[in-house]
Amino acid sequence: NAGVMQNPRHLVRRRGQEARLRCSPMKGHSHVYWYRQLPEEGLKFMVYLQKENIIDESGMPKERFSAEFPKEGPSILRIQQVVRGDSAAYFCASSPRTANYGYTFGSGTRLTVV
């Protein structure tokens, strides 16, 4: 089991471009969570998805940010028209969501907006 796979590990975008971050959950995990870690701050919940459904997006900015978890393929966090303030580490976690098995995190994508 390869664990939670995130790519790319590092992503550099110019202001105004789009950023696409990918996350493949652990095998057997159908619940995916995205978190953002800003410099000197804790991890903040962004969005919770199951296959083809957004369950809770209360932590995600209303504009420019979107997330999906299609029936086939990885979960995608998409940031349109990036700004300098979007520079952060974005982490994905997956869970089987049964019997409190806890969460497994990926290594993260570090986004730098220049």
Added chain:
Amino acid sequence: KQEVTQIPAALSVPEGENLVLNCSFTDSAIYNLQWFRQDPGKGLTSLLLIQSSQREQTSGRLNASLDKSSGRSTLYIAASQPGDSATYLCAVEGGGADGLTFGKGTHLIIQP
């Protein structure tokens, strides 16, 4: 709204010492509490998961306790080693929020 606080924010101790990291949370209606380790520029490694019905969990030199009613958890590290240097994060599931609510972490340095 669930809030998680970790004390101290930073800690530096000589190698070999036993130490305690503290975590408190405001809403005791949690499903579980999880301790993670994060090395600089890296992802999160799960250390211990304590279910809400449990009082403690142990793994090697690590012991985590949970007092759900008072909203507190401690992570005890025995015989600390330089390789233990990292940021330790406490996170709770439940308390009115989806996913995990994290504290800001304790940045630990073990001096050789």
